Amino acid sequence: MEDRLSRVFAALADPIRRDMVARLAVADATVNELAEPYAVTVQAVSKHLKVLEDAGLVSRSRQAQRRPVHLEAEVFDLMTKWIERYRREAEQRYQRLDAVLAEMADLADEETRTRKEDAS
Amino acid sequence: MEDRLSRVFAALADPIRRDMVARLAVADATVNELAEPYAVTVQAVSKHLKVLEDAGLVSRSRQAQRRPVHLEAEVFDLMTKWIERYRREAEQRYQRLDAVLAEMADLADEETRTRKEDAS
């Protein structure tokens, strides 16, 4: 899983990591604070954090022995761009299909009854 | 990985699967057509397709012995909503931080030189 986008998607494929991101969107937090609500060890959370950091979703500064975790919102753009691009294509294609079907229906109409007006 | 969103993110964490989605955004395709560009067996692609299908990203119909694969664009909404929500929070917080810093700079100004006007 070398490329950036893959790391970002993989990072967010875990419910605990998504929840951490959600909480970090509200405020920075330390590892211990982040670990508190979950039924796993602090070490496990530290690992999750490493995954998020490798994906570029969070950064850690240093304050004495604390390592406050901060959400990097810019990375979301990467995903959003990818998603929106293909969604748009797919939806356009869907609309084109609708248009074709509508046209076919029109043609069928024209075959079965007399023409009334041009709907071009 | 039981929940829907996790399955969707995990499905898109693989470059081959993302590429398949990109191609399916342009046109429906069969398993063999999809497998053609990749250096893996058709069976492997069939498995990838199962992952995409379980995530609700694609559906398969039946045409004789073919199983054309179709992209379901609606699922993208799920991701987009999640991403946009937390990005927005994070960005707002960032702007609030900017405001606080600006305010602090203002206060520093006021300490070092005489007041000019109120910037509330």
Place this chain on the structure above:
DNA sequence: TGCTTGTTCAACGAAATGGTTGACAACGCT
């Protein structure tokens, strides 16, 4: 009926993932 094409299922192996426990590094406090 038997052959060919398209697709999936089953079993297996290598590597990655998510968790654990135990040790240890870095720092602030007294």
Place this chain on the structure above:
DNA sequence: AGCGTTGTCAACCATTTCGTTGAACAAGCA
């Protein structure tokens, strides 16, 4: 210097993932 707090590293284990090969199923065609 010694102690408690915060966090990471290393080793290990169970499970999942991604790929393989080989067999089987499904549907059209000779």
